Amino acid sequence: MKWLSSKYVLPLAIVTLLISICLQCAWIRQLYLAQSSSVANKLESVVSEASKNAVYKSIAQGHEKSARFQQFFLSPEWISLRQAFDNLKVDNLRSRFHYGITNDSSVVEMKMSFLNDSTKKVSHTSAAVIDGKSKKEVVITDQKDLKLMDSLVNLKLDQLGISIISSYALYDYSSGQLVKGKSLPKSTSSFTSGKYTYNLKFQNRYQLLVPSTTALVIYQMRYYLISSLLMLALTTAAFYLIIRLMKNQQLYAQARISFTSNMTHELQTPIATIAVALESISKYKLIDQPERLESYLDISRYELQRLRNMIEKVLKQEQMDLGGAGLEFTLFDVQSQLEQVIHSMEIQVQEKHAQITLLPASEPYFIKADLMHISNVIYNLIDNALKYSAEPAKIEIACSIVAKVVLISVKDNGPGIDELYQDQVFERFFRISTADSVHDVKGSGLGLHYVKQVIERHQGRIVLQSKLGKGSNFMIYLPLYEED
Ligand SMILES: Nc1ncnc2c1ncn2[C@@H]1O[C@H](COP(=O)(O)OP(=O)(O)OP(=O)(O)O)[C@@H](O)[C@H]1O
Ligand SMILES: [Mg+2]
Secondary structure, three states, X not given: OHHHOHHHHHHHHHHXXXXXHHHHHHHHHHHHHHHHHHHHHHHHHHHHHHHHHHHHXXXXXXXXXXXXXXXXXXXXXXXXXXXXXXXXXXXXXXXXXXXXXXXXXXXXXXXXXXXXXXXXXXXXXXXXXXXXXXXXXXXXXXXXXXXXXXXXXXXXXXXXXXXXXXXXXXXXXXXXXXXXXXOOOOOOOOEEOOOEEOOOOOOEXXXXXXXXXXXXXXXXXXXXXXXXXXXXXXXXXXXXXXXXXXHHHHHHHHHHHHHHHHHHHHHHHHHHHHHHHHHHHHHOOHHHOHHHHHHHHHXXXXXXHHHHHHXXXXXXXXXXXXXXXXXXXXXXXXXXXXXXXXHHOHHHHHHOOOEEEEEOOOOOOEEEEEHHHHHHHHHHHHHHHHHHOOOOOEEEEEEEEEOXXXXXXXXXXXXXXXXXXXXXHHOOOXXXXXXHHXXXXXXXXXXXXXXXXXHXXXXXXXXXXXXXXXXXXXXXXXXXXXXX
């Protein structure tokens, strides 16, 4: 499937992400509008409910518990009728509301009269019914009722778990003019309730003002917002992981190809050498020349040993990958083991005209580890330092203690490793593809992968410090053995 080529994956992922972000934004906008209107309805019903209760409570004392009063004054029909009557504001209409108590009955009276003279404008007469009380007394009662209304609104808001900054405005019942508070400037996020009466004296009407409902709406949408963000984050993470996995697989495939070609080359060289040696023995009848025969046999033995080493290396790696290589833990002194490995590599060091220094530690450091694997690890690191550094290589090996952990460092003055590859060099088959390292220096790309696995199986870690052109320092941390 050519169209499914990996180069289309990244743009496809970006387009898909952008589309999902746009869809999420559109959805959140719709949700915001719906939530805003639901919040407005809720606030409106809070004020209307408070008005209903406040008006009922203002009914002449002694009647509050009357079932008939309750049935009438709390009925939705009465509320609508009264609200409609309150809102009737037509030119030359005089409306009047009266509530009073006579000897044997309570009187609710609504009266409307139109003035016939259309040129003469009238103001709505004050509908306040003073019921024999002085104006001052009426104002005091009105203040008390207003307080009750405001506290009922706030109580209801608390009960609904709505916390907002709000205030109120008062409008004269008859003239409709603002008598207290400020009207809010019109904005999409502000809320202004209808005007509601709060007692039967009809002095003023109450209006709830909320400068901004945005925070409340967003708070109410929090679960949708979190889930939407989470979905976007998960989609991004999934795409990122898929793309990274694909890139790694491509790298792995490339590395495997170069491993095969390297290995084939490495295997072919000894086979060809042995073949030539054997052919020469028979062709030139070297049986009769024991000295030359011995020398050809030596070459063959050496090449066979090289073949065996290579096969063993691949097999060891395979075992390590499968987690099958059982480790044999013994207690040993790291420093003396380092000395032994360095000693065993003397010929290679001399061949490369390298200088290898072991910085002596003041005391022996014991670790409990697999001696053979740890020696292989040191061998691999020194081998790399020798292989990749230009002559004359300078290698410094040191051993120290850092917070109950043994630190072994192998430092060289070689070409260094670009930061880009510092994680990848520990991957299986990975080799840095520069003309120098791949074609001139042979290798399978297994060494550092093996090193890392061995160290991790010993509960240690390996850190690479390197700068291009400034050498490399491989630092191994292994737990120090402590007697209980
Ligand atoms: N000391 C070093 N200096 C510079 N580059 C290094 C050094 N050690 C490793 N590298 C780079 O890291 C790559 C991986 O190293 P690794 O030891 O895993 O494989 P190798 O040496 O190529 O093969 P092998 O060790 O299996 O024979 C090398 O190909 C080399 O490019
Ligand atoms: Mg190596």
